[in-house]
Amino acid sequence: MRIPYNYALYLVTDSELCPRENLFSQVERALQGGVTMVQLREKDLGSLAFYQTALKMKSLTDRYHVPLIINDRLDIALAVDAAGVHVGQSDLPAAVVRRLMGPEKLVGVSASTVAEAVIAYNDGADYLGVGAVFPTSTKKDAVNIKDSIAMLTAIHAAVPIPMVGIGGISEKNIDKLYGTDIDGVAVVSALMCAKDPRAAAERLLACTNSL
Amino acid sequence: MRIPYNYALYLVTDSELCPRENLFSQVERALQGGVTMVQLREKDLGSLAFYQTALKMKSLTDRYHVPLIINDRLDIALAVDAAGVHVGQSDLPAAVVRRLMGPEKLVGVSASTVAEAVIAYNDGADYLGVGAVFPTSTKKDAVNIKDSIAMLTAIHAAVPIPMVGIGGISEKNIDKLYGTDIDGVAVVSALMCAKDPRAAAERLLACTNSL
Numbered sequence: 001m002r003i004p005y006n007y008a009l010y011l012v013t014d015s016e017l018c019p020r021e022n023l024f025s026q027v028e029r030a031l032q033g034g035v036t037m038v039q040l041r042e043k044d045l046g047s048l049a050f051y052q053t054a055l056k057m058k059s060l061t062d063r064y065h066v067p068l069i070i071n072d073r074l075d076i077a078l079a080v081d082a083a084g085v086h087v088g089q090s091d092l093p094a095a096v097v098r099r100l101m102g103p104e105k106l107v108g109v110s111a112s113t114v115a116e117a118v119i120a121y122n123d124g125a126d127y128l129g130v131g132a133v134f135p136t137s138t139k140k141d142a143v144n145i146k147d148s149i150a151m152l153t154a155i156h157a158a159v160p161i162p163m164v165g166i167g168g169i170s171e172k173n174i175d176k177l178y179g180t181d182i183d184g185v186a187v188v189s190a191l192m193c194a195k196d197p198r199a200a201a202e203r204l205l206a207c208t209n210s211l
Numbered sequence: 212m213r214i215p216y217n218y219a220l221y222l223v224t225d226s227e228l229c230p231r232e233n234l235f236s237q238v239e240r241a242l243q244g245g246v247t248m249v250q251l252r253e254k255d256l257g258s259l260a261f262y263q264t265a266l267k268m269k270s271l272t273d274r275y276h277v278p279l280i281i282n283d284r285l286d287i288a289l290a291v292d293a294a295g296v297h298v299g300q301s302d303l304p305a306a307v308v309r310r311l312m313g314p315e316k317l318v319g320v321s322a323s324t325v326a327e328a329v330i331a332y333n334d335g336a337d338y339l340g341v342g343a344v345f346p347t348s349t350k351k352d353a354v355n356i357k358d359s360i361a362m363l364t365a366i367h368a369a370v371p372i373p374m375v376g377i378g379g380i381s382e383k384n385i386d387k388l389y390g391t392d393i394d395g396v397a398v399v400s401a402l403m404c405a406k407d408p409r410a411a412a413e414r415l416l417a418c419t420n421s422l
């Protein structure tokens with residue numbers, strides 16, 4: 001049987017948003033605050049540097065008994081025996097990822113429409129990252145929270161797998177997602193840019209009880 | 212038993228040197244001229260686009276019964292069931308690649324010193340790409356052909372696996388490599404930028420008999 005994963009507070013370590021020299025200390029303090037899952041997202045590293053970063057991150061997340069997910073790069077995930085891979089719509093198709101990762105590893109897929117969510121589910125995704133829920137520093141397009149909630153609700157109705165909201169979620173706006181019945185929130189800057197990531201994680205985690 | 216690979220004329224499809232719109236026609240004409248191995252090298256494509264390009268390249272090389280090697284991205288190699296992976300010194304370590312690819316797939320490693328060659332061999336590499344033998348359009352540093360031949364000879368003496376020379380090799384200079392006892396030449400622009408890649412491949416292949 002697959003371990004029941006806890007998606008409540010899912011940290012994504014986008015190196016574009018956080019100086020890499022602080023990466024491990026920032027993640028560790030967030031883990032101390034209760035982060036339940038970590039996704040390593042590196043878009044600019046060569047394969048060797050990504051592998052070395054992932055190895056180090058794996059030993060950190062292992063110490064906190066938190067699963068490590070690798071963004072996009074299935075080879076890096078296999079190389080460090082990560083818990084799984086998260087792919088976007090421009091990455092390897094989820095069906096290919098599932099075939100290569102085997103049935104035991106976690107496969108996550110980014111979806112922003114019901115159609116994408118249904119394909120991901122049929123392709124064997126274990127969970128979905130749905131968003132952007134709010135405007136983000138990288139995607140500043142006006143996002144209407146009513147539309148976001150409608151999207152979360154429609155996807156939740158269409159597919160039976162766990163779902164985390166992603167995109168600009170912070171302590172200031174997470175209450176807008178209360179009652180949406182999502183399984184957790186994926187955050188980047190709310191923790192990676194926090195001055196006190198431990199305290200920020202503790203407060204966010206407490207909020208996830210009301211989702 | 213492993214298929215005995217023919218390294219004589221090893222085409223590397225560097226998309227920085229050849230417009231991608233001509234990629235498949237250029238490679239197909241080179242295959243018609245006798246290319247014995249193809250390495251797909253894509254440094255700027257996202258994973259989905261790389262996968263789709265690799266799938267298409269695999270169906271092309273399969274038609275000519277020529278093995279397809281993927282540069283760097285082990286996940287793409289697995290996804291399209293390529294014959295193997297070629298890694299440089301900034302990619303995944305050869306030992307990791309060997310472990311993940313299994314014993315049957317081909318693992319190639321770029322080496323430019325005896326030390327790198329010995330490590331690659333000990334890590335399970337099947338063959339080496341050694342260079343740069345001549346100055347290239349991307350690496351214009353003065354390369355002395357006497358030093359290159361000394362390097363090829365030293366590496367050949369140190370490790371017992373096949374070796375191809377790479378870096379600026381063309382019809383105009385391949386004769387400098389005659390008698391070095393290398394197993395083949397890897398070429399990029401000599402075929403990817405050729406006006407008549409079929410004829411260029413035929414001439415280069417004939418030259419490889421004198422290596």
